[in-house]
Amino acid sequence: MAEAIASKLSNYEVVFFPFETKGNFTGRIKELDKFENGDYSSIEQDFSILDAEPYDLILIGMPAYGSQPPKTFSTATERMNNLSGKRVALFGTSRFRRGSHVQFMKEHIEANGGEVIEQKNFRGLLMLGTKKALEFGTLINSL
Numbered sequence: 484m485a486e487a488i489a490s491k492l493s494n495y496e497v498v499f500f501p502f503e504t505k506g507n508f509t510g511r512i513k514e515l516d517k518f519e520n521g522d523y524s525s526i527e528q529d530f531s532i533l534d535a536e537p538y539d540l541i542l543i544g545m546p547a548y549g550s551q552p553p554k555t556f557s558t559a560t561e562r563m564n565n566l567s568g569k570r571v572a573l574f575g576t577s578r579f580r581r582g583s584h585v586q587f588m589k590e591h592i593e594a595n596g597g598e599v600i601e602q603k604n605f606r607g608l609l610m611l612g613t614k615k616a617l618e619f620g621t622l623i624n625s626l
């Protein structure tokens with residue numbers, strides 16, 4: 484979804500910072516469990532280089548885990564340098580939820596000094612098409 488949105492950001496030079504789990508399905512679930520329990524050892528280096536300072540806009544996307552995004556979100560934004568005063572656009576993905584986790588993200592970003600200029604949730608029970616993400620990208624590109 485991030486790549487679909489970014490494909491429409493012709494007014495921006497885009498840099499990605501994906502937090503990726505690697506390996507087979509079981510290994511990835513174990514990795515996610517570690518993140519939820521506060522063990523970020525495999526992505527510690529990614530956290531250490533998070534700095535909003537050079538960017539005009541920070542776009543953050545997260546899945547719904549219950550009514551919240553994964554804990555990685557809060558940890559990443561708390562550790563991000565220079566978030567204060569930055570423009571932020573948020574998106575979420577979910578199977579059922581209508582975006583309560585994106586609202587959680589908005590409140591968290593604002594509590595850490597960021598200015599949320601747009602937010603959107605993409606919901607798909609079995610599959611997420613990119614149509615709405617492309618539309619969201621076009622909107623963000625015009626801001």
Ligand SMILES: Cc1cc2nc3c(=O)[nH]c(=O)nc-3n(C[C@H](O)[C@H](O)[C@H](O)COP(=O)(O)O)c2cc1C
Nearest residue numbers: 545546547548549550575576577578579580581611
């Ligand atoms: C631990 C866990 C909890 C989840 N909880 C919810 C939920 O409460 N509501 C919901 O709509 N989707 C929930 N999902 C589905 C994810 O939001 C969905 O998998 C994600 O948005 C799409 O990413 P994927 O295609 O990589 O799975 C959950 C997924 C996981 C792994």
